[in-house]
Amino acid sequence: MRNLLVVGAQWGDEGKGKVVDLLAESFQIVARYQGGHNAGHTVVIGSQTFVLQLIPSGILRKELKAVIGNGVVVDPAALLQEIEVLEKNGITTPGRLFISNRAHLIFPYHQAIERVMENSATGQKIGTTSRGIGPAYEDKTGRRGIRVADSFDEKQFRELVASNVEEKKAAIAAKGGSLQMDAQEIASSYLELCRRLHPLVIDTSKYLNNEMSAGKAVLLEGAQGTLLDVDHGTYPFVTSSNATAGGACTGLGIAPTRISGIVGVAKAYTTRVGNGPFPSEAHDVAGEALRKRGHEFGSVTGRPRRCGWLDIPLLRYSAMINGLDALIITKLDVLDELEEIPICTSYEIAGKSTLEIPARIDELARVQPVYHTMPGWKQSTFGCKRYEDLPAKARAYLEFIRKQVGIEISMISTGPERSQTILMPGTRLDKLLPAPLVIH
């Protein structure tokens, strides 16, 4: 059994897309388990750049099958558009892409509700991606959500949409606004969109369990990151799903015993999009420099990402919550020009040093990061493929991270392309992969 889970260890955008595309070569199936088109997973192959939002990044390897699990919230128009872009680039989906019949659908009224909530004078402004993700998950847990399977029965689907639209109209009116949407128009357009997706719809849990039992290796792709997890992240400044390892089981309908290993992807520094506390944020020119050199602008919304230094307490927390077997460090090259590199090694709360992550958001916002400063290597690591070829100071930086987090680093990314990667030999990742990985 070799089913590997890849999770984001920070606030998302760690480079999961690149990592999943790269690792996918050793697997037969790749599956997404949560989130929706709030995700933006970039894969660079030569002169082509793909930003995958709902479809697992492994789809770009033509021999792989890809699964969108029950835990994902699906905007059918966004998914069809993504399929179209892939098809235009010669990547076919029929017979390769499967969508769960239990996945919940995102409707235009979810985006309308989100706009009202984000702009409300009294509520908390999260700085969401405006895709309707939160309200769609609210309907799911509120037991009024509409699932892909419901679109196979027109009469029932129309009734469900009508009752949801009525409910949303009332909710928005209570906030002093109005929702101008016609339920039957929405239902008609969604029935047509879903009809186009029907050939891809299956019971993905049954499919995955059968394939796993038959010995196929499945790569599980997380979206967002640990600190955006609705339970374990910096609540309420989080997304509305379980991005952490546990989410893979509920979001795909597979047992924890099916997962043989878990790797966490982290940048060599930290970024965050949207609002909420970020203890190691660099507010000065250093933050601006990271943003510029790392091209830190959202792949979905284009918003500038907030940038800062690596945060060890958060990485240790992430390693604990996800039970990480190995770390993958990305974007090392972004630090190449720095004179010195601060790393947050602990927090100070009311004069006391701690590695704990406070549950209360106001406390997390008040922690004082304690920094250890390491010398920069001031030399290019861009595209480096061998650990021995890294400057000694870059190796010292990575070694410091390994010791502080207590998890081995199995892979280092030194550029956006597949080939710009260092695979550390003899690490746990080697043992977790179903077939040896060759980096071309």
Ligand code: GDP
């Ligand atoms: P994801 O959401 O975790 O898949 O990450 P994103 O795709 O949103 O953001 C990561 C960005 O960094 C993308 O533009 C990648 O092409 C890019 N990237 C990934 N790894 C590296 C790396 O090692 N070095 C550099 N310079 N860019 C990288």
Ligand code: IMO
């Ligand atoms: P990937 O998979 C980074 C952030 C939003 C916002 C919060 C809630 O590419 O790493 P939402 O629209 O989900 O309700 O917004 O979560 N967010 C992400 N930040 N990467 C992502 O995905 C994100 N998906 C959501 O910016 O702060």
Ligand code: MG
């Ligand atoms: Mg992203």
